[in-house]
Amino acid sequence: MQTEVTQLMQSHRSIRRYTDEPIPEEVLADILACAQWAPSSHNVQAYSIIVIRSAEKKKQLAQYCGGQRWVENCPVFLVFCADFYRLKLACDMHGTDLAVDEVENLLVAAVDTALAAENTLVAARSHGLGGVMIGGIRNQPEEVARLLNLPPLTTPIMGMCLGYPDQDVAQKPRVPARGVIHEEEYRTEHLAEVLEEYEAISSAYYAQRTGGERAEGWTKQMADYLQKPRRPHLSAFLRQQGFPLK
Numbered sequence: 001m002q003t004e005v006t007q008l009m010q011s012h013r014s015i016r017r018y019t020d021e022p023i024p025e026e027v028l029a030d031i032l033a034c035a036q037w038a039p040s041s042h043n044v045q046a047y048s049i050i051v052i053r054s055a056e057k058k059k060q061l062a063q064y065c066g067g068q069r070w071v072e073n074c075p076v077f078l079v080f081c082a083d084f085y086r087l088k089l090a091c092d093m094h095g096t097d098l099a100v101d102e103v104e105n106l107l108v109a110a111v112d113t114a115l116a117a118e119n120t121l122v123a124a125r126s127h128g129l130g131g132v133m134i135g136g137i138r139n140q141p142e143e144v145a146r147l148l149n150l151p152p153l154t155t156p157i158m159g160m161c162l163g164y165p166d167q168d169v170a171q172k173p174r175v176p177a178r179g180v181i182h183e184e185e186y187r188t189e190h191l192a193e194v195l196e197e198y199e200a201i202s203s204a205y206y207a208q209r210t211g212g213e214r215a216e217g218w219t220k221q222m223a224d225y226l227q228k229p230r231r232p233h234l235s236a237f238l239r240q241q242g243f244p245l246k
């Protein structure tokens, strides 16, 4: 049984091409209000969102994100940052220390940020917009921080391109539900079979999407992707921003 909201959520696909139609200010305001209504761990609301409309900044950010054209071409690009700077100001108001040395705090901020981001995307889609999240914003965090004037105790977590869709892509199949959703306890005995099944499903999807050019399924893609360290520069950047990560 579906509702309008669940139908919308289950028709998700990332959109990377947009028409030139601008996003009306009142639409963007409604979407960003939804971002702020995401739940938040202990209500710390440890994130900030930077709205980028400037063509020059989008161009620069597109380069920092590894040359992703959609970052430059979208009408609005959002940068979601984990943010303890505002919380430090709150602590200063009361003369207390801010103890954000532990990994836990970074997790809290990253989760809060991601929840706000997903609310944003769903809300945007309900207005007929399309979008894609951009982890590439963590490729060159120092340059991003300089361009956006990020204070200490903040770090970019993800970007998001938003605009009216100018493409209609097929949905990317997900891992079959029985490999992800467990009843009462975690079960492992069927997972190999589920992965074989998903390899076949995803391989057929990619073969169709690329006109036969790429037919590696999900397990092969993940095995390739996860064999190398990802963004190893991030720990040093986070320390520089004031997150010691003990």
Ligand SMILES: Cc1cc2nc3c(=O)[nH]c(=O)nc-3n(C[C@H](O)[C@H](O)[C@H](O)COP(=O)(O)O)c2cc1C
Residues within 6 Å of the ligand: 012, 013, 014, 015, 016, 068, 132, 133, 134, 135, 136, 137, 158, 171, 172
């Ligand atoms: C945190 C996050 C970061 C992402 N970063 C990028 C990115 O930098 N560039 C991009 O084109 N897509 C990016 N994506 C989109 C994913 O590739 C996409 O969600 C995934 O392949 C599933 O496809 P779908 O969203 O169309 O279902 C990101 C998604 C998430 C959640």
